[in-house]
Amino acid sequence: MRRAGGWLPQAWLLGLALAWAGAASAAETAAASMSVVTFNxxxxxxDWPERRRVIQRELERLQPDVIALQEVIQKPHVRNQAAWLARKLGYEYLFVSTDPPGRFKRYGNALLTRRPVLARNEHLLAPLRDYxxxxxxxxxxxxxxxNVYATHLNERSDEDGKRIRGEQIADLLAFVARTDGGAPVVIAGDFNAQVDAGDLSPLRQRYGDSYGSVHVNNELAQVSTLNRHYFDAPRRIDHVFxxxxxxxxxxxxxxxxxPYAEGRWASDHYGVWTRLQFAPGL
Structure with a gap:
């Protein structure tokens, strides 16, 4: 049997290191955080009636704090999709559209939350002709x-589309500056541009890409939020900043x-889920 000065101190140091690691992990877990989903x-x-049940079940399982939705529609015989999901989940919601209330068909974006709402705003992005x-x-x-913001930018991939998205980003950032009240900011949605696109540069200079931050060592070029069943090339265009x-x-x-069944999908996009932790001192 070896003396106490041999293996025992080494075992003690190992135990201490494991305890520190466990304490750090426990502290991270205990720190306040929030979860966000963005989904087109x-x-x-x-088959929307079936798709909505699939979407509802997954969101019920995840219980995200915030859900940002794009391509939300309401029309005769189709209840506002955000309102339907909010009622099923027990969430509050905000629906934003360029179509005025009362129009038989309205199309836009939405935010759903299970948390108390302190303020709500909406804004039509410039250029107004892009709706x-x-x-x-x-x-x-x-x-x-x-603060959580939800948006859906111009879909064109040509130079005109890039110019329009650049104008929309500038207007979005100005709107955030007017409304954030000094509280932390999250911006989610379908940006119709990959995170390193030049037209997103002003946004990326101020805000981090949650998926890219977590998966920094992975091959992100092959990650797609466009459903590969519908689209040939991988493109990650749905983001939580x-x-x-x-x-x-x-x-x-x-x-x-x-797919939730043979050849059946929840959407032509994949959703993105992220967990964000509040920085120390907040």
């Missing part, structure tokens, strides 16, 4: 105010990236 609904195409919007909710996450001096991205993954 593909409005009511294909794009941003919705805003300030919510209370366990005593911490957080976060204020990096206030929040830290801890987890991120794709949702609805498998």
């Amino acid at each position: 609904l593909h409005h009511d195409r294909e 794009r919007t941003v919705g805003h909710l300030r919510i209370d996450v366990d005593g911490q105010a957080v 976060f204020q990096q001096d206030q929040l830290v991205a801890r987890e991120a993954r794709l949702l609805f990236d498998e």
Whole structure:
């Protein structure tokens, strides 16, 4: 048997290191965080009554704090999709559209939350002829105010589309500056551009890409939020951006990236789920 000065101190040091690691892990777990989903609904195409049940079940399982939805539609015989999901989930919601209330068909974006709502705003993005919007909710996450914004930018891939998205990003950032009230900011949606696109540069300079932050060592070029059943080339265009001096991205993954039945999908996009942790001192 070896003396106490042999293996015992080494075992003690190993135990101490494991204890420190466990304490750090426990502290990270205990720190306040919030989860966000962004998802393009593909409005009511294909079998919406079945698709909505699949979407509802997954969102019920995840219980995200915030859900940003794009391509939300309401029309005769189709109840507002965000309103339907909010009622099923027990969430509050904000629906934003360039179509005025009372019109027989309305199309736009939405934010759903299970947290108390402190403020809400909406804005039509420039250029107005492109019919794009941003919705805003300030919510209370366990005593911490957080701003969440949802948008859907121009879809064209040509130079005109890039120019329009650049104008929309500038207007979006100005709207955020007017409405954030000094609280942390999250911006989610379908940006119709990959995260390193030049037209997103002003946004990327101020906010972090949650999925890219978590999966920094992976081959991101092959990650797609466009459903590969519908689109040939992989493109990650659905994003959750976060204020990096206030929040830290801890987890991120794709949702609805498998068919729920043979040849049947929740949408022509995959969703993105992320968990954001509040920075120390908030």
